[in-house]
Amino acid sequence: GQQLNQSPQSMFIQEGEDVSMNCTSSSIFNTWLWYKQEPGEGPVLLIALYKAGELTSNGRLTAQFGITRKDSFLNISASIPSDVGIYFCAGLNYGGSQGNLIFGKGTKLSVKP
Amino acid sequence: NAGVTQTPKFQVLKTGQSMTLQCAQDMNHEYMSWYRQDPGMGLRLIHYSVGAGITDQGEVPNGYNVSRSTTEDFPLRLLSAAPSQTSVYFCASSYSQGAFGYTFGSGTRLTVV
Numbered sequence: 001g002q003q004l005n006q007s008p009q010s011m012f013i014q015e016g017e018d019v020s021m022n023c024t025s026s027s028i029f030n031t032w033l034w035y036k037q038e039p040g041e042g043p044v045l046l047i048a049l050y051k052a053g054e055l056t057s058n059g060r061l062t063a064q065f066g067i068t069r070k071d072s073f074l075n076i077s078a079s080i081p082s083d084v085g086i087y088f089c090a091g092l093n094y095g096g097s098q099g100n101l102i103f104g105k106g107t108k109l110s111v112k113p
Numbered sequence: 114n115a116g117v118t119q120t121p122k123f124q125v126l127k128t129g130q131s132m133t134l135q136c137a138q139d140m141n142h143e144y145m146s147w148y149r150q151d152p153g154m155g156l157r158l159i160h161y162s163v164g165a166g167i168t169d170q171g172e173v174p175n176g177y178n179v180s181r182s183t184t185e186d187f188p189l190r191l192l193s194a195a196p197s198q199t200s201v202y203f204c205a206s207s208y209s210q211g212a213f214g215y216t217f218g219s220g221t222r223l224t225v226v
Contacts, residue, residue, distance in 0.1 A: 009153075033214075042117075042203050042217030043156070088155060099163075099210040100146065100171060105155040 006089050006104030014112050019076040021107040023089030028069035031092040033101070034061075038085045046087075047074070081111050115139050119204050119218035126194040126225045134189040134221050136204030142216075144207045145187040149173065149200040150220075156203065162187055163210045194225045 006023045013019060023032070031050055035043035047058050049065035049072060056063055062075045072089055089104040120135045138145065146161035158171030162181040176198060178190040187206075191198060201222050205215040 004155075006155075040219065042205070042219050044217070045214045048214060100158050100161055101156075101205075101215060103148075103155040103157070105153060 004089055004091055004102055004104035006107055008107055009105070010108040010110070012110045012112070013079055015079060015081060017079055019079055019083070019109060020073060021087060021089075022071060022073040023091075023104050024071040025091055026070070029091035029093055029102075030069075032063070032065050032072040033090045033092065034063050034072070034074045035088045035090060035103075036085045037088065037106075043088055076109075079109075079111050081113050084109055084111050117204055117206055117216050117218035119202075119221050121221060122219070123222050124224070126191070126223065128194060128196060128225060130194050131190070131192050132194065134191075134202055134204075134223070136187045136189065136218060137185050138187075138204075138206040138216070139185065140206065140208070140216065141184060142206035142208050143184065144210045145181065146171070146205050146215075147177070147179065147187070147189045148203045148205065150203060151200050159189065159202075161210075191223075194223075196225045199223060199225045 004023050004025050033048045034046045037043045047063040052069050053067050054065040060077045086106040086108050088106045090101045117138045143164045147159040148156040150156050157173050159177050160179040162168045165184050168179050201220050203220050204218040207215045
């Protein structure tokens with residue numbers, strides 16, 4: 001089946017630093033999504049990307065849909081302690097067995113005040 | 114404004130026992146799905162449903178059954194629990210398959226001893 005390779009697996013950063021994580025796939029997706037999961041909760045959608053090359057921001061978060069449709073990255077600027085959590089990329093195609101979210105394994109972010 | 118409600122939040126089972134994890138949504142979403150989350154593995158799709166009366170298998174369906182008799186409910190059944198089913202289970206819903214912005218429940222943490 002389709003697999004997403006997400007890196008890095010974990011990050012330990014100082015408050016105020018910028019963060020970058022990425023996701024690659026061996027196959028193309030029509031949509032890339034980025035989720036954040038906090039302890040004891042389900043994932044929450046941060047950003048959705050709908051077409052190749054698209055660059056979208058949500059506050060301090062910026063994500064891009066790669067031109068090849070096989071990759072995406074997420075940047076967080078000026079990190080703060082509440083950014084702590086696990087960030088997941090997810091790919092989505094349309095219809096049938098393809099119409100389900102495929103998740104990366106996550107990037108665990110820790111922020112030191 | 115309940116969203117997706119999962120019960121119970123925690124459960125301990127003995128090997129061989131059966132149980133049903135409940136999932137209910139009040140958003141009139143047609144698409145519902147079950148994921149399991151294991152350390153370092155991300156979220157993996159177990160089963161999904163595109164509407165009442167329609168279900169299909171995901172990536173890791175063995176040992177689990179589902180049914181969808183109403184739009185609102187999508188229970189996940191473990192017929193004979195095994196230690197390998199120790200995991201955190203998430204239910205998610207969306208207005209249609211392939212639609213963006215899945216809404217996740219807060220999860221059920223299951224331990225099989």
